[in-house]
Amino acid sequence: DVKVTQSSRYLVKRTGEKVFLECVQDMDHENMFWYRQDPGLGLRLIYFSYDVKMKEKGDIPEGYSVSREKKERFSLILESASTNQTSMYLCASSWNRVYEQYFGPGTRLTVT
Amino acid sequence: EDKVVQSPLSLVVHEGDTVTLNCSYEVTNFRSLLWYKQEKKAPTFLFMLTSSGIEKKSGRLSSILDKKELFSILNITATQTGDSAIYLCASNSGYALNFGKGTSLLVTP
Numbered sequence A: 001d002v003k004v005t006q007s008s009r010y011l012v013k014r015t016g017e018k019v020f021l022e023c024v025q026d027m028d029h030e031n032m033f034w035y036r037q038d039p040g041l042g043l044r045l046i047y048f049s050y051d052v053k054m055k056e057k058g059d060i061p062e063g064y065s066v067s068r069e070k071k072e073r074f075s076l077i078l079e080s081a082s083t084n085q086t087s088m089y090l091c092a093s094s095w096n097r098v099y100e101q102y103f104g105p106g107t108r109l110t111v112t
Numbered sequence B: 001e002d003k004v005v006q007s008p009l010s011l012v013v014h015e016g017d018t019v020t021l022n023c024s025y026e027v028t029n030f031r032s033l034l035w036y037k038q039e040k041k042a043p044t045f046l047f048m049l050t051s052s053g054i055e056k057k058s059g060r061l062s063s064i065l066d067k068k069e070l071f072s073i074l075n076i077t078a079t080q081t082g083d084s085a086i087y088l089c090a091s092n093s094g095y096a097l098n099f100g101k102g103t104s105l106l107v108t109p
Helices: none
Strands: A004-006 A010-013 A019-025 A031-038 A042-049 A064-070 A073-078 A087-094 A107-111 B003-007 B010-014 B019-026 B032-038 B044-049 B056-058 B061-066 B071-076 B085-092 B097-099 B103-108
Touching: A004 A087, A010 A019, A019 A031, A019 A087, A019 A107, A031 A064, A031 A073, A042 A064, A042 A073, A042 B085, A042 B097, A073 A087, B003 B085, B003 B097, B010 B019, B019 B032, B019 B085, B019 B103, B032 B071, B044 B056, B044 B061, B044 B071, B071 B085
Parallel strands: A010 A107, B010 B103
Antiparallel strands: A004 A019, A019 A073, A031 A042, A031 A087, A064 A073, A087 A107, B003 B019, B019 B071, B032 B044, B032 B085, B056 B061, B061 B071, B085 B097, B085 B103
């Protein structure tokens, strides 16, 4: 079974802090993705990566950056957290771009 | 701009009922249509559809795609309270998944 894990289930940070969200997959998948999910807005793509050290912007990249130094690990970075970044963050991975994505358990981030 | 629209947005049924969830899409370079189930955690994969008219089935759940009319349906027969969840539809254009806002299904005893 595919396993995607995220470093924290719940996180509370203060405005202006730098925040790291980590995601690890164990299936040697090429592609990894970061989404945020908000009520009424659904899942929106922040960034994705189709190979180590490669990244592409999704629909809402502003205020975020990513890092992929190893194939199994994809990190989302909030350089200076703001209250409008309070959300559920979901990581996903897939074998390639046309195959189904498998999701991690999510990190519920609250920025106060 | 690619668009995925799900209907209804929410639905309440009694155990044993059959439900049909709808998903219409407008996608450039369409590759596939995916369905996910989300309870109080991450979405779990249900089906991926690539060809028109071929039904995918898993237990009481089934789904079909119409590439001419650009829609898909997800059917759940003999619903159970454990089917209560948000059902997400997503299109894949080979870039990334584009999700609809979901249908919230509540099955009452």
